[in-house]
Amino acid sequence: MPDRETPGDDPSEKSGDLFANLPTPSHSAPRVDSAPPAPGSRRARREAAQSPGQAEQSTPPEPSTLPESSTLPESSSRTDQMPESAEAVEPTPATPAAAKSPANSLDDLFASEHEQDNETGTKGRKKKRRTGCLVALIIVLALIGGVVAGGVWVMNTYGEQVNDIFGWGEPKDWEPGMATGEAIVTIRSGDTGSPVSTALYEAGVTKTENVFYDYLVENDPSFTFYPGVYSLQKKMTAAAALEALGNPENKMENSVSIPEGGTVESSLPVIAESIGIPIEDLEAAAADPSTFGVEADSLEGWLFPAVYTFDPDADATQIIQRMVDRTRQSLESAGVEAGDEQRVLTIASIIQREGRLDDFPKVSRVIQNRLDDGMKLQMDSTSQYGYGELHAGKLSTSKEAQNDDNPWNTYVHVGLPKGPIANPSDAAIDAAIHPVDGPWFYFVTINPSTGETVFSVTYSEHEKAVATWIEWCSENPDQGC
Numbered sequence: 096m097p098d099r100e101t102p103g104d105d106p107s108e109k110s111g112d113l114f115a116n117l118p119t120p121s122h123s124a125p126r127v128d129s130a131p132p133a134p135g136s137r138r139a140r141r142e143a144a145q146s147p148g149q150a151e152q153s154t155p156p157e158p159s160t161l162p163e164s165s166t167l168p169e170s171s172s173r174t175d176q177m178p179e180s181a182e183a184v185e186p187t188p189a190t191p192a193a194a195k196s197p198a199n200s201l202d203d204l205f206a207s208e209h210e211q212d213n214e215t216g217t218k219g220r221k222k223k224r225r226t227g228c229l230v231a232l233i234i235v236l237a238l239i240g241g242v243v244a245g246g247v248w249v250m251n252t253y254g255e256q257v258n259d260i261f262g263w264g265e266p267k268d269w270e271p272g273m274a275t276g277e278a279i280v281t282i283r284s285g286d287t288g289s290p291v292s293t294a295l296y297e298a299g300v301t302k303t304e305n306v307f308y309d310y311l312v313e314n315d316p317s318f319t320f321y322p323g324v325y326s327l328q329k330k331m332t333a334a335a336a337l338e339a340l341g342n343p344e345n346k347m348e349n350s351v352s353i354p355e356g357g358t359v360e361s362s363l364p365v366i367a368e369s370i371g372i373p374i375e376d377l378e379a380a381a382a383d384p385s386t387f388g389v390e391a392d393s394l395e396g397w398l399f400p401a402v403y404t405f406d407p408d409a410d411a412t413q414i415i416q417r418m419v420d421r422t423r424q425s426l427e428s429a430g431v432e433a434g435d436e437q438r439v440l441t442i443a444s445i446i447q448r449e450g451r452l453d454d455f456p457k458v459s460r461v462i463q464n465r466l467d468d469g470m471k472l473q474m475d476s477t478s479q480y481g482y483g484e485l486h487a488g489k490l491s492t493s494k495e496a497q498n499d500d501n502p503w504n505t506y507v508h509v510g511l512p513k514g515p516i517a518n519p520s521d522a523a524i525d526a527a528i529h530p531v532d533g534p535w536f537y538f539v540t541i542n543p544s545t546g547e548t549v550f551s552v553t554y555s556e557h558e559k560a561v562a563t564w565i566e567w568c569s570e571n572p573d574q575g576c
Contacts, residue, residue, distance in 0.1 A: 133266055173567035237273050264541055267303045268310075274328040274335065279402045281352035282340070284322045288312065291320055291340075299329040300336050307333045322368055324350040324402060349407055353418065355400040355520045356447045361486055362398050362518065366414060376411040386412065387419040396440040396515025397422045429525045441511050443527040448476035448485075450538075451546035455522055459530035461550065470507035470536065473511075480516040490543055490568075539564050543574060 176217050278298040282291060290309035295301045310333035311318060316339065324347040327339050351369035353362050359381060369376040378384070384394050392399075399421035405414055422440075431439045442462055450458035465472055475492040479485045481503030482496035497506045502513035519527070535550040537557035541564045549560035568576030 115196035136413060149376050164448040220252050256337075267306045268333050269302045269330045271332055271335070273330040274332075276329045278327045279347075279352060280325045280327055280340075281354075281365075281369070281402075282320050282322050282325065283365065286320050286322070288316075288318075288320075295327075295336055298327070300327050300331050302330070307336055310334060311337060321346070323347065324352050324369060340488040342504075347404060348401060349409070350404040352402045353398055353400045353518065355523075356517045357398075357400060358480075358485065358517055359393065361397050370405060370414070372411060374412070377415070380411040380415050387416055389419065391437055391514055393509045393514060394419070396437075396444050396518060398518050399425060399516045400520055423462055425521050425524050428521070429528055431524070431528060431547055437514065438511065439527050440515045440519060440525060444517040445472075445474055445476060445512075446526055447519040447523040449474060450548065451540075452522055454538075454546075454548050454550075455526035456529065456531035457533060457535065457548075458538060460533045461535050463530050464534070464536055465509065469509065469535070471507075471509050474505050477505040477512045477516055478507075481512070485516065490540075490574070490576050498543060544571070 098431075109125045116119075186472075220491045258408055280294050280298045280300060282294070283493045286294075288308045292301070292311070297309050301307050312332075315337065318341070320340065325340060325345050326347055327336060327345060337406040341542055344485045351366050353365065357365075363377045363381065364374055366372065367377055371392065381394050384391050384397070387394070389397055389399070394415070398415070398418045401418075401421060402416060403414075405417070423436075426436050426439065429439075442459065443460060446455050460472075462472060476485065478492050478496045478499070479487070479489070480497045481501035482493070484496055485495065497504070500507055504515060505512055533550070534552045537551040537554065537560075538548055539557065539560045540546060541560055549563070551557040551560055557576065568574070
């Protein structure tokens with residue numbers, strides 16, 4: 096450090112002495128490289144990027160302004176090129192133009208290092224980071240997808256149980272005060288809580304099939320059901336339905352409900368029990384169809400399914416005549432021509448036993464397509480009827496029934512069976528004469544609990560649907576497959 100200036104000292108002399116006493120530059124001090132940069136080098140690219148103005152500003156000062164020993168070349172702006180002896184030199188203040196040179200060199204330093212990183216390692220590291228992020232994202236999405244898929248499977252399989260546990264979903268019972276209209280429910284001899292609960296649900300009284308049974312078990316398991324026809328309301332609570340069934344005023348006297356798809360064999364006992372008429376009287380009256388104007392060997396298909404109320408003194412013939420007349424009314428309303436009644440009732444009875452209400456017109460089309468093509472109908476219901484196992488509670492037909500040679504077995508005989516096999520409803524009769532357009536030759540109910548039915552054009556398509564039905568049966572061994 097120079098001595099502090101005192102009055103009378105000559106500043107120029109002091110300045111001269113200062114520069115005169117500077118040490119001789121070491122051989123390791125940086126030198127100005129006046130050679131042009133090598134083509135393609137970073138120095139060449141850096142100098143090319145500089146504007147003319149920047150090049151002028153970065154030009155080192157004249158020797159008269161800055162000593163040679165303190166002059167730094169551009170390449171010396173990198174700290175790893177600065178020798179220790181040069182760091183110890185304290186240069187004189189630079190002019191404004193020279194002062195910009197270190198700043199430019201510092202920018203160039205970081206720019207060149209950034210450029211080097213991009214040329215070497217940064218791209219690789221960024222690429223690795225991107226790849227790692229992508230893999231992580233895929234794993235996260237896979238985990239989320241697995242959770243969602245698992246949740247869907249659980250809800251599809253155990254949705255009802257989950258809803259019961261957490262209280263989700265729709266209530267199983269109607270709210271009080273919603274009851275309206277009229278619903279007719281028939282209780283048969285020997286019926287217990289479970290079949291009565293189902294009958295109430297099918298009649299539109301209760302909201303779900305088991306809500307009445309569950310309420311009964313919890314609140315009055317010893318309740319006694321009396322056979323008969325009851326007039327209730329739709330949308331009743333389970334509690335209100337139970338109370339109504341225990342009220343004798345709701346039991347309709349001399350009334351009977353004939354179910355859709357029933358037969359003469361299953362209907363006559365219901366009539367006898369509901370009205371209190373001897374079963375022998377009914378069987379004797381039904382033995383001669385001509386008494387009722389029916390030109391057939393049997394009254395099968397002619398006992399129209401409905402709710403009837405008779406006079407207390409009505410006899411067996413009057414009771415049966417009332418049902419036959421109701422069948423004629425349905426045939427006339429559907430536009431069935433005289434003389435064609437037995438054929439239409441035969442088709443309608445198959446439709447009634449084979450399909451659900453929404454599928455009646457399509458089942459009718461399959462029957463008509465097979466008849467037109469000369470194919471066997473191969474309807475399970477007809478072979479079951481002919482073999483006597485229609486009411487056996489089985490969904491499929493036994494091998495014995497399929498191979499039995501009787502006039503109702505459409506697995507053996509081509510065309511329609513000998514006659515009707517059940518009591519068809521208005522909807523089934525209408526579908527018999529108005530089949531929907533379609534190319535189907537096959538159908539199978541793949542889910543008997545819901546009635547879901549698949550209609551197919553080719554046999555290969557039908558085989559796939561049958562496989563689905565077989566799978567359902569294997570998963571529901573108690574459903575009578």
